[in-house]
Amino acid sequence: MxxxxxxxxxxxxxGYFWRTDVRLPSRQDPDEWPSVCVVVPARDEAGVLPQSLPSLLAQDYPGRAEVFLVDDGSSDGTGQLARELAERHGGLPLTVDSPGEPPAGWTGKLWAVRHGITLARAREPEYLLLTDADIAHAPDSLRELVAAARTGAYDLVSQMARLRVESTWERLVVPAFVYFFAQLYPFRWISVWRARTAAAAGGCVLLRADAAERAQVPDAIRHAVIDDVALAQAVKRSGGHIWLGLAERVDSVRPYPRLHxxxxxxxxxxxxxxxxxxxxxxxxxxxxxxxxxxxxxxxxxxxxxxxxxxxxxxxxxxxxxxxxxxxxxxxxxxxxxxxxxxxxxxxxxxxxxxxxxxxxxxxRGAAWKGRTYARPDTALDES
Structure with a gap:
């Protein structure tokens, strides 16, 4: 009972968490398209980069946009492969750089994001698109994200990329992963100004550059292992208006063939x-x-x-x-x-x-791609 x-x-x-109709809100094209810098942290991503990076370079965006791929100490030639893909496919300008090993107190991904944002700020963009190296975007993805952010006056717009469901274990486990996430963070509550619920999906986050500065990210969340939720919490606590929903044309290409x-x-x-x-x-x-x-x-x-x-x-x-x-x-x-x-x-x-x-x-903490964070911190308590 x-x-x-x-x-x-x-x-x-x-919050009717089980409903899947929370998609990009109604939007209109702005009169003038703002400049955007795309930041892609990448560590040993040569296996998925050929499927994801060309989709970013091929964005059909009317305004000024460029891509910064931050090679986070890869050992599989991720950086060189990114340069070769840019030469082969063309499209948006691509800068590949590396920040070196993260200092104590930083997770590798957030250190790479920090480096990418620093490079991007030299271009004075109005928006930053933070996206993972395994995420493939439809050609109009950036256009739709910016239009939604402008129309709804959002400081952060995030889409939960559709994860791969091809193997038997993926079919059993992956849909439940998103279902449980939505149960913890009901999407309908996230965009409510006074609601404490805040979350984002790290694979696709469009963030106003001034909102990032106001929230002091990523420095304020440098310890976070669940960095997307920590990022959304920081932006909302600083007075930002945020939105999260399910994606229709943003997909993760990373395979998870085994239960392991x-x-x-x-x-x-x-x-x-x-x-x-x-x-x-x-x-x-x-x-x-x-x-x-x-x-x-x-x-x-x-x-x-x-x-x-x-x-x-x-x-x-x-x-x-x-x-x-x-x-x-x-x-x-x-x-x-x-x-x-x-x-x-x-x-x-x-x-x-x-x-x-x-x-x-x-x-052993949060072990990932050769790094172990013995005491990761997802909250903002230490920041």
Missing amino acids: ISLIAWLWLLLGQ DLWRMVSRSAYAQLRHSPLLLAGTVLGLAVVYLMPPAAFVAGLAAGSVWAAVAGGLAWIVMGATYVPMLRYYRQPAWQAPLLPVTAFLYLLMTVDSAVQHYRG
């Missing part, structure tokens, strides 16, 4: 999301068990034991759970019959979260 009540509340009281790959993606930052608190970890594990695992367990146990009330309560909670998951499955073009499998996926996320805590206390 507790689980059923929880699902009825999630259905109606959590997805496991690393989630576990490297899951415990940081819980602020490294054993109490929050225990509460999260209990909450996942009661909300996601209890409904099918109660349904099956109720049927086996002849307890009608247990079977009905568990079955209804399971139905509501699955119904809220169907829109996300449709967004990812997956069959609706996968919805009843959400408890299985939630159990995997429970294990990933526990493993994230274990790795943290072993001193």
Whole structure:
């Protein structure tokens, strides 16, 4: 019954997080298109760069725009490949530079972003587009982002790129990743001025340059492992107006063919999301068990034991759970019959979260591409 009540509340009281109709808001082309600098931090991205970088260089943008790719100590020739792709494809001007190893207290990505923003500021852009090296943009992506930001007077406009769902494990895990994110940060609440909820999707963030200076980013969030959420929090706390929604033509090309790959993606930052608190970890594990695992367990146990009330309560909670998951499955073009499998996926996320805590206390922290952050910080407390 507790689980059923929880699902009825999630259905109606959590910002309708399960709906997938939050897309770029209504927009009109501005009379004069502002200048934009695109900053791309990249570390060992030679495998995906041929699919992503040409899409940025080919942006059909009426105003002045250029791309800064910051090679964050790559060992696979990422920087040289970027130069070759620019020579081959043409398009927007490309600058490739490297900031060197990050100093103590900085994550590698944010140090690269800082370097890219410093280079960009010499061009005095009105907007910065922060995008990851594995993100492919439709030709009108930048135009649409700027038009939306101008029309809605947003300081930050972010789109959650559509992640790849080709392998069996991607189909099982990826839609739930976005579903859980939206449950934590309901998109409808993010753009509300007085709401405390703030989040962004790091793969695609259009940010006013003066808003970045006002929020002192990325310096104010230099410790953050979950840097996109920290960035949005910093901008909103400084008085900025922000927006986040699902993308239609912005896609991640990074493959996660094995469960191990997805496991690393989630576990490297899951415990940081819980602020490294054993109490929050225990509460999260209990909450996942009661909300996601209890409904099918109660349904099956109720049927086996002849307890009608247990079977009905568990079955209804399971139905509501699955119904809220169907829109996300449709967004990812997956069959609706996968919805009843959400408890299985939630159990995997429970294990990933526990493993994230274990790795943290072993001193491995948020390990990513050869770097380990023993005590990452996602909040702004230390800034």
